[in-house]
Amino acid sequence: MxxxxxxxxxxxxxxxxxxxxxxxxxxxxxxxxxxxxxxxxxxxxxxxxxxxADRAALLTAVTEAVAVDFGEVQMAAVNAAESIPFRALGTAFVQYALDYPHRFALLRGALFGGTRTPVLEEGHRAFTQAVTDLIVTAQQQGELRQTDPDLIRLAALALVYGLSQMFVDNYLDSTQAETLIDQVTELFGLGVLAPGAPERSPAT
The missing domain is CATH 1.10.10 (Arc Repressor Mutant, subunit A)
Incomplete structure (x- = not known):
């Protein structure tokens, strides 16, 4: 050959x-x-x-390709979900970081921090809209509470981003990943306040 x-x-x-x-x-x-x-x-x-033109240009192309793959993997999980697609989305996010820690590190700097390239910005905007649409649909179906979809998306992103980084940094044991991801996402869905817990008093 x-x-x-x-x-x-x-x-x-x-x-x-x-x-x-x-x-x-x-x-x-x-x-x-x-x-x-x-x-x-x-x-x-x-x-x-x-x-x-140079190594930086090649890395930019790599980052853009990885970002596309990252989004496609999450949406594939959503499409394959038997129940609560929004939860499947978050699980796929963390699993991608576990499977490809170096890709996640690259995206962390280029997609979640700093200035995005036009291609990354366009892709990020489209993916964000797709997630928002997913949240709105889940709200209409009674799967998610009726509150600002952008706030739900941000809270969920903070959760899965932080959990992913903790695994990548070996702060959490990756051999327990499946169990921890399930437990944490379930707790996120339930909320941490006990039923009947007093609400915070307004500031005076």
Missing amino acids: DTRRPYHHGSLPKTLVTHAIELLDESGADAVAVREVARRAGVAPSAPFRHF
Whole structure:
């Protein structure tokens, strides 16, 4: 087999991004080197620069591809859910971080912090709207309480983002992930105030 022609005509950028993601998964963003990506793709070291100006441009393309995959995985979980799709969405978020900690670290900086690229911003806006629509539908079906959908989305994001980071940082035992994810998301759904607990007195 000719290992120097592993891609179809016109698909080299996609092939390079695929190999860059492999390196990301193996050892993190720092391991994504243009020369190694070219070697794995079976092309000359200079070939990637015909499509990506530099390593930063390649990493940007990687981040955008990972963000798309991240969203698709969550929506697939929603579509496959037998009950409470919103809960399936949160579970898939945390599971993705467990399965791909280096991808999550990359997204943490590029998607959840700092300035997003136009592509990331557009994708983030579309995904946020999809989640909001999911919440509204769940409210209409009596699965979620009637309150501001954006507030529900923000509270849920804070929960799954924090839980994901705790697993990635090894603060929580990943071998107990399935149980902990179920327990935490269930508690989030129930709320932590006991029935009949007195409400906070208004500030004077």
